[in-house]
Amino acid sequence: MRHNFLTLCSIVLASVFATFAQQTPPAPAVPSQGYLLGPGDVISIRALGEPSFDVENLTIDEDGKIIIPYSEIPLIAKCKTERGLQAEVVQAWSKYLKKPQISLRVTQRNSRPPVSVYGEVRGQAQQFNLTRKVYLLELISYSGGVTDKSGGMIQVFRTRPPMCGESTLTTNWKVENSDEPGLSVPSRIFSYAALSQGQEDANPEILPGDVVVVTKASPVYVIGEVIRPGEFSIPEGGLPLTQALAMASGTNREAKLKAVKIYRRKAGAANPEMIAANMELIRKGTEKDLMLQPFDIVEVGKAPKSFTDIMLDFVTGLPGRVPIPIRPI
Known part of the structure; x- marks a missing residue:
């Protein structure tokens, strides 16, 4: 999973470097205030x-x-x-x-390359020319905010060293090793939830040339006897089984709640692992709710019909039978 993410980031950074090497149309600029001059201006x-x-x-x-x-x-x-x-x-x-x-x-203003924003933002991929101090939260706002598919994490890549005494702004930034030559750059991951709550350490100053990637949430899949089967995103903080079923609008009347199956891929295994969960006990609090992992498949099976259901089907009519007419009194 981490390897796939690093590969994606490498592709993004490679496209950014290619963009810088070409002549591109002017990117939208943030209003000027305190622009610091540099070589090429x-x-x-x-x-x-x-x-x-x-x-x-x-x-x-x-x-x-x-x-x-x-x-x-x-x-x-x-x-x-x-x-x-x-x-x-x-x-x-x-x-x-x-x-x-x-x-x-x-x-x-030629000394400062634009900031690039990629990933799960409503304005899609964008570039901004910075002419003053700009922080991450403001940049995300200029990009239209994050989408519903955002995983809640934002990774900022610092593609070039600070020019004007901003070396302290790269403290505690880690270099991610990449298979692509020249793409090992410092980066940090920030929580969008912490950013939205106004935590100062989650809102770094963005420098010219930075690449901001809003990561996509990993999916899980809910199938079977639910109202709205489909793909659902794991939010920041994780996704418990009960919440995943709620996102699928709940189970229908024929759901087998005592034996909900979770299929989970394991690295190096040919077949997925099957985990059984008893939703009736989980709802009663006697069994612990399960936290889902990326790409889990949740299958809600169909319970065998009870005698009452069989009689109800007989009374109301089954496919191929003539239903008993209902007359008003």
């Missing part, structure tokens, strides 16, 4: 009334620096906000201009 600088100082389409180099006119040394732009870098430009040009009035704006 493009800026424009203008000095009011001094066109010779103006600079258009200035790209921050790989060392995080820019070279502006009339400045003897490069300015460090990496990890500064627009306002912070603007103050440095004002200081550099104050040697030549009296009280320079400078405007600086970012025209292209």
Whole structure:
């Protein structure tokens, strides 16, 4: 099971890396506030009334620096906000201009790859450009929330090291070993229930390039003498047998409650293990309720008909017989 999950995550990460390598349409952006500049970002600088100082389409180099006119040394732009870098430009040009009035704006944000959200979210797979601090709960909300098939766990992959002194944000993140080369990246798993309850440690800050996967719940199958047979998802915290039968809208009148069968696959076994459960005793509290495991098959058999049922069938008529007419009095 864990191997299958890691394989799925490897496929997801591989598709993300392929996406980053290609030119993609701009992803929807979260409103700008406190964006930190980085290598590859493009800026424009203008000095009011001094066109010779103006600079258009200035790209921050790989060392995080820019070279502006009339400045003897490069300015460090990496990890500064627009306002912070603007103050440095004002200081550099104050040697030549009296009280320079400078405007600086970012025209292209290329230093931060988008955040990708996959899995059981209502908005399907999406990408977001982060221009401010964003936390996991807010990102899930932007994605439309989780679906009913969510397993209640969210895994966040940190695909690149933090750029601006955010190293503490990767503390206690584990590296999952992958069979695919280059896909061993730190990740952490968070509980959606804890996230919804406002627990601070369940709501991490999301960094550019992160891949967020909302996992799908493992299924169980309920068949036989139930009202609504089918596939049902195991919620966070587990699924007891009584709850699974309730999700199937309960049993019908002919159900054999004393011998409900659970078929469970075992690793390396050719045939599934069969577990018997007595629902009558479970409901009375004299027998412990059983916790189902992923891919269990719950079969509710048909009980033999009682004498009362046989007589009732005879009175009301069976298929092939002429039913006794009912007349009003």
